[in-house]
Amino acid sequence: MKVRLYPDDQAKAELDRQFGAVRFVYNKALAIISHRYKVHGDSLRASKDIKPLLAVAKRSRKYSWLKDFDSIALQEACRNLDTAFKNFFDKSSPSRYPRFKSRRGQQSSYHCTGTTAYDDESITLPKIGKIPAKIHRDIKGSLKSITVSRSPTGKYYAAILVDTDEVLPEQITDINAHSVRGIDVGLAALVNCDNGIKIDNPRFIQRSTKNLRRKQKSLSRKKKGSSNRAKARLAVAKCHEKVANARNDFQHKLSRRLVDENQAIVVETLKVKNMMKNRRLSKAIADASWHSQIEKLSYKAEQAGKHLVKIDQWFASSKTCSCCGKKVEKLPLNIRSWTCACGAVLDRDTNAAINIRQQGILKLKARGSPFLLMEACVRPTHCRLRPEK
Numbered sequence: 001m002k003v004r005l006y007p008d009d010q011a012k013a014e015l016d017r018q019f020g021a022v023r024f025v026y027n028k029a030l031a032i033i034s035h036r037y038k039v040h041g042d043s044l045r046a047s048k049d050i051k052p053l054l055a056v057a058k059r060s061r062k063y064s065w066l067k068d069f070d071s072i073a074l075q076e077a078c079r080n081l082d083t084a085f086k087n088f089f090d091k092s093s094p095s096r097y098p099r100f101k102s103r104r105g106q107q108s109s110y111h112c113t114g115t116t117a118y119d120d121e122s123i124t125l126p127k128i129g130k131i132p133a134k135i136h137r138d139i140k141g142s143l144k145s146i147t148v149s150r151s152p153t154g155k156y157y158a159a160i161l162v163d164t165d166e167v168l169p170e171q172i173t174d175i176n177a178h179s180v181r182g183i184d185v186g187l188a189a190l191v192n193c194d195n196g197i198k199i200d201n202p203r204f205i206q207r208s209t210k211n212l213r214r215k216q217k218s219l220s221r222k223k224k225g226s227s228n229r230a231k232a233r234l235a236v237a238k239c240h241e242k243v244a245n246a247r248n249d250f251q252h253k254l255s256r257r258l259v260d261e262n263q264a265i266v267v268e269t270l271k272v273k274n275m276m277k278n279r280r281l282s283k284a285i286a287d288a289s290w291h292s293q294i295e296k297l298s299y300k301a302e303q304a305g306k307h308l309v310k311i312d313q314w315f316a317s318s319k320t321c322s323c324c325g326k327k328v329e330k331l332p333l334n335i336r337s338w339t340c341a342c343g344a345v346l347d348r349d350t351n352a353a354i355n356i357r358q359q360g361i362l363k364l365k366a367r368g369s370p371f372l373l374m375e376a377c378v379r380p381t382h383c384r385l386r387p388e389k
């Protein structure tokens with residue numbers, strides 16, 4: 001659970017120092033790893049190779065100041081760097097090569113149980129003490145960790161992680177074919193379902209994305225180090241925060257709806273990295289947000305005992321007739337619907353979603369659980385002719 005913190009000026013200064021120490025360890029580890037790779041070709045792991053150096057560093061005169069900070073938080077910086085590298089090597093994740101953390105960006109620091117605590121109106125951190133917090137609902141379970149953060153707009157938060165004894169429900173086994181939903185991420189609409197439903201990004205997000213781009217341009221024109229640049233930077237950060245919050249909220253609602261209404265959802269996992277290299281910015285943003293949309297779908301489906309079937313990206317999904325399986329050679333992006341030789345009239349995006357759904361059904365069957373699929377219903381309803389075999 002994420003709660004807002006209201007530190008006084010002294011606590012703010014202490015938190016900022018804590019963030020600085022965590023950032024220092026992260027950046028130092030990143031510098032060492034990058035250097036060792038470039039010069040010696042070694043692949044070091046931060047938590048395995050750098051973390052032990054922390055104790056050594058604290059004994060040295062130069063870095064003894066690290067002793068003033070929660071050692072768990074410093075170790076966690078190494079683990080975070082490992083995660084950043086792992087995401088970079090993961091092809092389905094949009095992450096780039098880890099970058100140095102700037103004092104202006106998002107800051108965070110992890111503190112584990114034993115040294116942390118919370119009550120109705122505050123959290124307690126090691127070496128910093130009590131910080132007032134707005135705890136908006138009951139926290140059930142035993143405390144595992146508290147991660148404090150500061151947003152680029154200067155707001156402080158704490159993510160409180162608790163261990164609940166909640167048991168996940170068993171996955172549904174008798175799936176009704178009617179409640180298997182194929183989803184295609186589109187350019188025209190955000191989400192296309194196989195049953196013809198199209199869901200678009202709320203207008204608010206589109207509008208604020210435009211606004212963000214304008215503010216970014218204005219920032220790039222400001223002189224480095226000037227107070228106007230600092231102002232413009234804050235304006236961009238505020239805009240970013242607004243867009244991110246709105247998108248997050250929308251994604252939660254959309255995934256909630258999809259999980260509630262269906263038993264199984266089939267999605268394509270995009271090879272985001274390839275796309276970000278060679279396409280327009282807006283598309284890159286769309287792809288990156290699709291990745292976080294899938295993550296939300298994934299855990300909501302798990303909590304509800306429903307299935308999220310991920311299929312590898314399949315470039316022919318819009319070019320293949322979902323009725324007869326025939327593939328057209330070319331299908332330019334501006335063609336929104338087409339007629340197949342078999343007579344089926346196909347909407348580009350809906351057709352892709354139907355194909356994705358069919359791939360998902362094959363995968364569900366391959367998992368071997370006793371599915372109660374009604375075969376007759378698996379074929380799309382717009383099909384005019386029986387499939388050729």
Ligand SMILES: [Zn+2]
Pocket residue numbers: 321322323324325326340341342343344
């Ligand atoms: Zn056809």
